[in-house]
Amino acid sequence: MRCFLGLSLPDPVLDLVERLQDEIPVGRLVPSENLHITLAFLDDQPEYLLEALHQELSALQAPPLQLELRGLGVMGGKNPRVLSAEVTPNAELTRLHQRLRSMVQASGIELPRSRFRPHVTLARFGPRLQVGEQQKLQQVLQHYGGFCTPVFAVTQVTLYRSTLLPEGARYEALVEYPLNPAPA
Structure with missing residues (x-):
């Protein structure tokens, strides 16, 4: 089963992000x-490893x-593949990410080394943007680069299933894990 761990956005933030998406013409x-x-x-992970992760x-x-979303960014270098709303740097989020990586690895799931860049993906692009599309993207970045929520x-971490379909991925929340501080 193809899965990921993520944080859902509360409805008021989703509303703001959807309004921003209405302004993205590319x-x-x-x-x-x-x-x-x-x-x-x-x-993709077998059921037994996902069960071990659930126990963790x-x-x-x-x-x-x-958390807050502040600013827009692109990923993919000279050939952008993604437009995203960036998450303001947050020490607690970084600690949670590190703790989750440790728990995932303790359950027997291998994770590639990668830089943690928390964001919300707004739009995806094909392999190469045409000149007109690049200009539209630059206009979005200039006009809405100050986007902020x-x-x-955020009170829970969610284990999501990701199903790849011809029209794009579909995500389904499988299990929600509440965030509670350790008892004193």
Whole structure:
């Protein structure tokens, strides 16, 4: 089963992000039900490893998060593949990411080394943007680069299933793990 760990966005933040997406005239927009912050992409995993991960995550103790989205970014270098809303750097989020990576690895799932860049993917682009599309993307970045949400609370980590379909991926929440601080 193809899975990932992520953070869902509260409805008021989703509304703001959807309004921003209405202003993006280029690329394939991510459907609102797929908007999230990825913490760890697990790829295809057998059921027994996902069950081991569930056992690990059932013991998760981490404080709820206070996050905000601020600014836009592109990923893919000279040939952008993704337009995203960036998550403001947050020490608690970084600690949660590191703790989750450790729990994933303890369950027997191998993770590639990668830089953690928390974001919400807004739109995806094909292998090469045409000149007109590049100009539209630059206009979006200039005009909406100051995009910002109010600070919002995140109170759970979600294990999602990702099903690849011809029209794009479909995500389904499988299990939610509450964020609770460790008892004193």
